[in-house]
Amino acid sequence: MQDKEKNIPEGNLEGCDCSGESRVNFIQAQIDDDLKAGKNEARVHTRFPPEPNGYLHIGHAKSICLNFGLAEIFKGFCNLRFDDTNPSKEEVEYVESIKEDVRWLGFDWDGREFFASDYFEKLYAYAVQLIKDGKAYVCDLSPEATREYRGTLKEAGRNSPYRERSVAENLDLFARMRAGEFADGSRVLRAKIDMAAGNMNMRDPVIYRILRAHHHRTGDAWCIYPMYDFAHGLSDAIEGITHSICTLEFEDHRPLYDWFIEQLPVPCRPRQIEFARLNLSYTVMSKRKLLKLVNDGLVDGWDDPRLPTLSGLRRRGFSPASIRNFCERIGVAKRNSMVDVALLEHAVREDLNRIASRYMAVLQPLKLIIDNYPEGQVEELDAVNHPEDPAAGSRKIPFARELYVERDDFMEEAPKKFYRLTPGREVRLRYAYYIRCEWVEKDAEGKVTVLHCSYDPQSRGGSSADGRKVKATLHWVAAPTAVNAEVRLYDRLFSEPDPGSEKDGGSFTEKINSGSLVVLKDCKLEPALAEVEAGVSVQFERLGYFIPDNRQRPLSSAGPVFNRTVTLRDDWLKSQSK
RNA sequence: AGGGGUGUCGUCAAGCGGCAAGACACAGGCUUUUGAUGCCUGCAUUCGUAGGUUCGAAUCCUACCGCCCCUGCCA
Numbered sequence: 001m002q003d004k005e006k007n008i009p010e011g012n013l014e015g016c017d018c019s020g021e022s023r024v025n026f027i028q029a030q031i032d033d034d035l036k037a038g039k040n041e042a043r044v045h046t047r048f049p050p051e052p053n054g055y056l057h058i059g060h061a062k063s064i065c066l067n068f069g070l071a072e073i074f075k076g077f078c079n080l081r082f083d084d085t086n087p088s089k090e091e092v093e094y095v096e097s098i099k100e101d102v103r104w105l106g107f108d109w110d111g112r113e114f115f116a117s118d119y120f121e122k123l124y125a126y127a128v129q130l131i132k133d134g135k136a137y138v139c140d141l142s143p144e145a146t147r148e149y150r151g152t153l154k155e156a157g158r159n160s161p162y163r164e165r166s167v168a169e170n171l172d173l174f175a176r177m178r179a180g181e182f183a184d185g186s187r188v189l190r191a192k193i194d195m196a197a198g199n200m201n202m203r204d205p206v207i208y209r210i211l212r213a214h215h216h217r218t219g220d221a222w223c224i225y226p227m228y229d230f231a232h233g234l235s236d237a238i239e240g241i242t243h244s245i246c247t248l249e250f251e252d253h254r255p256l257y258d259w260f261i262e263q264l265p266v267p268c269r270p271r272q273i274e275f276a277r278l279n280l281s282y283t284v285m286s287k288r289k290l291l292k293l294v295n296d297g298l299v300d301g302w303d304d305p306r307l308p309t310l311s312g313l314r315r316r317g318f319s320p321a322s323i324r325n326f327c328e329r330i331g332v333a334k335r336n337s338m339v340d341v342a343l344l345e346h347a348v349r350e351d352l353n354r355i356a357s358r359y360m361a362v363l364q365p366l367k368l369i370i371d372n373y374p375e376g377q378v379e380e381l382d383a384v385n386h387p388e389d390p391a392a393g394s395r396k397i398p399f400a401r402e403l404y405v406e407r408d409d410f411m412e413e414a415p416k417k418f419y420r421l422t423p424g425r426e427v428r429l430r431y432a433y434y435i436r437c438e439w440v441e442k443d444a445e446g447k448v449t450v451l452h453c454s455y456d457p458q459s460r461g462g463s464s465a466d467g468r469k470v471k472a473t474l475h476w477v478a479a480p481t482a483v484n485a486e487v488r489l490y491d492r493l494f495s496e497p498d499p500g501s502e503k504d505g506g507s508f509t510e511k512i513n514s515g516s517l518v519v520l521k522d523c524k525l526e527p528a529l530a531e532v533e534a535g536v537s538v539q540f541e542r543l544g545y546f547i548p549d550n551r552q553r554p555l556s557s558a559g560p561v562f563n564r565t566v567t568l569r570d571d572w573l574k575s576q577s578k
Numbered sequence: 579a580g581g582g583g584u585g586u587c588g589u590c591a592a593g594c595g596g597c598a599a600g601a602c603a604c605a606g607g608c609u610u611u612u613g614a615u616g617c618c619u620g621c622a623u624u625c626g627u628a629g630g631u632u633c634g635a636a637u638c639c640u641a642c643c644g645c646c647c648c649u650g651c652c653a
Contacts, residue, residue, distance in 0.1 A: 024592095049653095050653095051652085053653080085652095085653080086652060143650085146651075147650085150649055151579090151580095152580085152649055153579085153581080153649060155580080184651090188651055197580095199648080201581095206650090210651080225651095227650095227652085248583070249647055249648080250647095251582055251583060252583090253648090274583090329602080330590060335645095335646090337589080337591090338590085339602090340589045343602050353614080353615060358612075387615075388615070417613095430611060430612070431611075432611095461611085463611070470611090473611050473613095474612095541612045542613080568612075568613095571613055571614090573613085
């Protein structure tokens, strides 16, 4: 480890958080090599290049953290560039949501906001240059014919009959394509490379197609649009990008990426490096599947708290820091893998445990009456807001003769390991008193409706005068001052680790976890919870982390609505399910 | 005539010829007015398999096996 640190160039040590706990990933190692070789003036400039055709998800977060992180580590820059070369799928709504999500995650592109469409004119000029150099030609083959001529994975393709058109004719035809003289799909501009290449991407790839669609930025100025392979690398070059980080499926495109850069007089020679995209267990990540869930009404929009979209995670209560930490921990490599959601859950708990104030809320209320407590009396008890952070201060909570406690905290016939409330047993009400269950009221079906208890006035605050111990501490809410609320309990959207795999035949929508959303309407909150501001995570003691739903109208008379981000770890529950 | 990748603990992931980091998960224990948090302990004699080179191999060589990606005028 000592030796390793010595190998890091002086200038990069500062600001590099490879000071011991985290190590360089393979991309950082490759960038180090490029820096040592003095490539691109020893600059590091990356970019995050989303196509504005959908919402960002946690897989994008991995890429965002990687690209912006690399720029920070190497003291370079990271651009935000929208890859908007296909107007038939892209919309402004998406560019806005993408910007909001990147900002929310905590990254700042500092004005370096670009669009591939900004370069349409330059890209067109590059294409003309290729034609002049005899490296591109206009092809009249239909889409079907093009496919047929391309050959198969095992057989070489055949040259297009239009491959040997003269430069003059190609120039004329390409200009007329732009001028709108030809129908959509009737002609394309193709790079002249090698129809026998083992790599399909090199079999004279299409670089411009005719497409009459309204573009969100250029309007109807163009009826021809560049393809990804042509536009992406050249946009990188135009922006002075040094390292173009993308996912594994583009590995096969790298020779083409390099080919365009080599053929044209570009200002910079970026290097494409691929890494494995993120797969998370118990969820789906593909845009197609997410879109289906949204369109089929299987979830409540793109920001449904069960979705791995950044807007969904935000609504669910995941903090930006927890997502960044998660992305840090999963690492970056080239092997396909599936990360356990438990790691994401761990990351939120870790962050929220640190920052969330504690409150008491009863989700499934069971009435509890303290028979020896003065009728009509209400007193204020002190409660700390955060047991590990004195600076968080304390608050008063009202206590009264009638309370609500959690249904799960009482069992008439308790198993040996259950040490919460049961007839005859004494437990502590957090920050309040020791109470003992004396008897229970039941309804006609035998369901317990009210717990009658006695309390020890000497135990005010939660500790007894004689020092006797009690095994359990329960959370509670005073009935007279309880705030009614709706609480939504979220769980993993799918019941299988890899719902996206189609190996078992079934559609992923059949694997939806029917218990992924449970809505509780008669929850009782301590008064202070009515004041929690939007976007602020809190802990309901002994239950989990919650956040006010961000779609609820502020003045709703129905009372607050909270979303459960994640439960607290629960060894008792765990031991029960075994 | 195919091309490109990749195989290290249940899940991620370091490792780059000198004797298998770390995290999550899991299992125990201590502390605790949250069965939370925190703390401690355990958890790969072995690196897809088989050969070879070497004093020494997860690291080098050879062969085999598995898995992923590629035949959009999508990105």
